[in-house]
Amino acid sequence: KAGVTQTPRYLIKTRGQQVTLSCSPISGHRSVSWYQQTPGQGLQFLFEYFSETQRNKGNFPGRFSGRQFSNSRSEMNVSTLELGDSALYLCASSSARPEGFYGYTFGSGTRLTVV
Amino acid sequence: DAKTTQPPSMDCAEGRAANLPCNHSTISGNEYVYWYRQIHSQGPQYIIHGLKNNETNEMASLIITEDRKSSTLILPHATLRDTAVYYCIVSGTGANSKLTFGKGITLSVRP
Numbered sequence: 001k002a003g004v005t006q007t008p009r010y011l012i013k014t015r016g017q018q019v020t021l022s023c024s025p026i027s028g029h030r031s032v033s034w035y036q037q038t039p040g041q042g043l044q045f046l047f048e049y050f051s052e053t054q055r056n057k058g059n060f061p062g063r064f065s066g067r068q069f070s071n072s073r074s075e076m077n078v079s080t081l082e083l084g085d086s087a088l089y090l091c092a093s094s095s096a097r098p099e100g101f102y103g104y105t106f107g108s109g110t111r112l113t114v115v
Numbered sequence: 116d117a118k119t120t121q122p123p124s125m126d127c128a129e130g131r132a133a134n135l136p137c138n139h140s141t142i143s144g145n146e147y148v149y150w151y152r153q154i155h156s157q158g159p160q161y162i163i164h165g166l167k168n169n170e171t172n173e174m175a176s177l178i179i180t181e182d183r184k185s186s187t188l189i190l191p192h193a194t195l196r197d198t199a200v201y202y203c204i205v206s207g208t209g210a211n212s213k214l215t216f217g218k219g220i221t222l223s224v225r226p
Contacts, residue, residue: 004158033213043159043202043216056211090158092214103149103206104214106158 002027004107006091012113018079021110025072025093031055032074033104034066037088049074078112086114119203119217126223133190135220137203140184146207148179149214150188152199159202159216162188193224 005024013019025032033056034046045058049068066076072093078085088111092104120138127133139148147166151159163170163177165186170177176189190197202219206212 035216042218045213045215048213056213088156092158103151103161103164104159105161108158109156111156 004091004093004105006089006107006110008110009108010111010113012115013081014115015081015083017081018077019081019112020075020077021089021091021112023074023076023091023093023107025074025091026105029093029095029105030072031094032068032072033092033094034074034076035090035092036060037090037109038084038086043090046076081114083114086112088112118215119205121201121203121217121220123218124221124223126225127193129195129224129226130192133193133197133222133224135188135190135201135203135222136185137187138185139203139205142183142205143207146205148177148183148186149202149204149206150175150177151202151204151214151216152197153202153219154196154199162201190222193222195224195226198222198224 007022031050033048035043037043047066048056052068063079068074088109090106090109092106094104147164149164150162153159163175165177165179179186200219200221202216204214206214
């Protein structure tokens with residue numbers, strides 16, 4: 001079956017702009033989580049969406065937001081981009097609860113560079 | 116989520132077994148141990164997970180101590196393609212469960 005698809009793979013933006021990243025989860029997965037990965041901070045949890053509702057949130061400023069659609073596809077948005085937002089943004093999907101949480105399947109990520 | 120402790124790096128020879136240790140002394144009774152790996156610039160890849168019994172799949176074996184305070188991931192015949200950062204993570208199964216990644220252990224497989 002198809003894996004987690006993230007688009008675009010690479011993106012270059014200017015400081016102050018905003019950006020929207022997209023994630024299509026594995027078919028049947030209703031939970032989508034987003035992570036930011038930087039060399040200094042490693043993999044950091046941004047937020048999780050389940051059935052179109054944000055269920056869990058990491059410690060990021062309000063410039064980072066997301067949403068999930070009825071088909072489970074998710075988008076995350078970063079407004080007023082800063083140089084420090086340059087990172088690999090990873091999306092992960094997991095099977096629905098309460099059947100059980102069995103970990104994530106990650107996409108290949110979107111590499112965002114802010115100049 | 117409970118925290119884990121892993122050494123920063125290790126290496127092994129190609130074809131030999133790689134044994135990657137992880138300490139999780141504060142693990143709760145309903146928390147699983149997960150192992151993921153990340154090859155440079157790719158998304159993390161699921162390897163294996165377990166609760167208290169030893170587990171084996173086509174990629175690796177997971178050995179969890181009886182007191183569940185530590186575990187070992189075993190790659191039985193390491194290849195150069197196994198060079199990656201390996202993350203040991205402890206997580207529950209509740210609605211708010213998530214995977215919290217630490218720094219992981221960098222495994223270098225040498226020819």
